[in-house]
Amino acid sequence: MMPSIKEQLSKKIEKIEQTIDFYLPEEKGLQKTVLSAMNYSVKAGGKRLRPMLMAETYEMFGGADSSVIEPFMAAIEMIHTYSLIHDDLPALDNDALRRGMPTAHIKFGEAMAILAGDALLNYAFETACKAFEQFPEESLRIGQAMRVLARKAGIYGMIGGQVVDVKESGHQIDKEVLDFIFRLKTGALIESAMMIGAILAGASKEDVKSMQKIAGKIGMAFQIQDDILDVTSTTEQL
Numbered sequence: 001m002m003p004s005i006k007e008q009l010s011k012k013i014e015k016i017e018q019t020i021d022f023y024l025p026e027e028k029g030l031q032k033t034v035l036s037a038m039n040y041s042v043k044a045g046g047k048r049l050r051p052m053l054m055a056e057t058y059e060m061f062g063g064a065d066s067s068v069i070e071p072f073m074a075a076i077e078m079i080h081t082y083s084l085i086h087d088d089l090p091a092l093d094n095d096a097l098r099r100g101m102p103t104a105h106i107k108f109g110e111a112m113a114i115l116a117g118d119a120l121l122n123y124a125f126e127t128a129c130k131a132f133e134q135f136p137e138e139s140l141r142i143g144q145a146m147r148v149l150a151r152k153a154g155i156y157g158m159i160g161g162q163v164v165d166v167k168e169s170g171h172q173i174d175k176e177v178l179d180f181i182f183r184l185k186t187g188a189l190i191e192s193a194m195m196i197g198a199i200l201a202g203a204s205k206e207d208v209k210s211m212q213k214i215a216g217k218i219g220m221a222f223q224i225q226d227d228i229l230d231v232t233s234t235t236e237q238l
Contacts, residue, residue, distance in 0.1 A: 009052075012052055012055075013047075013048050013052070016048045016051050016052060016055070016073065016077075017048070019051070019070045019073055019074055020042060020048075020051070020073070020074045020077055021043075022070075022074070023070075023071065023074035023075075023127045023130075024038070024039050024042060024043075024074075025038065025039070025123065027039060033108065033112060034112060034115050034116050034119050035119075036108075037104055037107070037108040037112050037113065037115075037116035038078075038116045038119055038120050038123070040104065040107065040108075041081050041084070041085050041104050041116060041120070042077065042078060042081045042120070044081075044098060044099050044101050045099045046099065048077065049190070049222075050076045050077060050080055050189055050190060050192075050193040051073035051074070051076055051077050051193065053190060053193045053194050053197070053215070053218075054069060054072060054073055054076060054193040054194065054196055054197040055069060055073060055197065056197070057193070057194045057196075057197030057198050057201070057211060058197035058198070058200055058201045059197075059201075060197075060201075061197070061198050061201035061202065061203040061207065062201055062202070063197070063200060063201035063202075067134060067135070068131055068134065068135045068138060068142070068200055069131075069196070069197065069200050071127050071128050071129075071130045071131045071134075072128050072131065072145060072149065072196050072200070074124075074127050075124040075125065075127045075128040075149065076124070076149065076189060076192060076193055076196070078120045078121070078123060078124035078127065079120070079121060079124045079149070079153050079158075079189065080189055081120055082116075082117040082118070082119075082120035082121045082124070083117075083158060083162075083189075084098060085103070085104045085105075085113055085116055085117040085120070086113075086114070086117045087162075088103040088104065088105060088113075089105055089110065089113060089114065090105070090110065092166065104116055104117075121153070124149075125146070125149070125150070128145075128146060128149060129146070131145075138200070141199055141200055141202065142200070144199050145195075145196045145199045145200055148192050148195050148196055148199065149192055149196060152188040152189060152191055152192035152195075153188070153189065153192065156184075157184055157188030157189070157191075157192070158184060158185060158188045158189055160184045160188075161180070161181050161182070161183070161184025161185030161186070161187075161188065162184075162185055164177065164180060164181050164184070164185075165181045165185055168181070179220070182219065182220050182223045182224070183216055183219065183220065185223070186219045186220075186222055186223040186226075187215065187216045187218075187219025187220060187223070188219070189219075190215045190216075190218055190219040190222070191211075191212045191215040191216055191219065193215065194211040194212070194214065194215040195208050195211050195212050195215070197211070198211045
């Protein structure tokens with residue numbers, strides 16, 4: 001009998017958690033506090049949507065050795081987590097809870113939360129670079145994947161969307177601006193995940209572009225649902 005989608009998701013998430021844990025830094029040294037804050041935030045849970053979509057896209061295009069994509073799976077979740085840490089700060093959303101747990105700035109203090117976010121962004125690229133060491137023969141594809149990861153997390157991706165979201169907060173905006181915010185703030189990292197999965201599997205440029213379009217629509221749907229739930233649901237339900 002075929003396992004249910006919930007059972008399949010549960011097994012996939014468990015495997016992704018193991019991959020992420022493998023790449024997290026060891027909590028030791030004089031900088032232990034920031035390492036603890038990094039790991040606390042990454043391990044706080046979540047759907048692991050981005051690494052899952054990356055792995056599924058890689059497999060869909062015939063990717064055979066998941067070892068090449070695992071550093072990127074961990075890296076994209078680190079980037080996603082850093083964005084959440086900074087989102088929760090008093091200067092932005094000022095949230096005290098995330099996934100039912102105290103946010104990083106509540107648990108570790110505002111300064112350490114800022115540093116933990118900075119550290120996760122840097123450590124994400126350090127982690128992704130490990131693919132070069134393991135698969136030097138795939139350097140071109142890995143380099144292309146790195147470029148996508150960097151661009152989609154930056155000013156032409158997630159950060160760009162956040163900037164417009166902050167700038168336009170507090171007043172009515174038109175659909176074009178809202179679509180821009182959603183496409184970059186949420187869609188960019190999902191696009192990154194699926195594009196990287198396709199690139200590392202050896203997909204054609206046309207197929208990579210198709211994945212980008214599909215991921216953009218997934219991101220839009222995800223953000224619309226998230227915004228509705230933010231208004232209609234309780235903290236416990238969320």
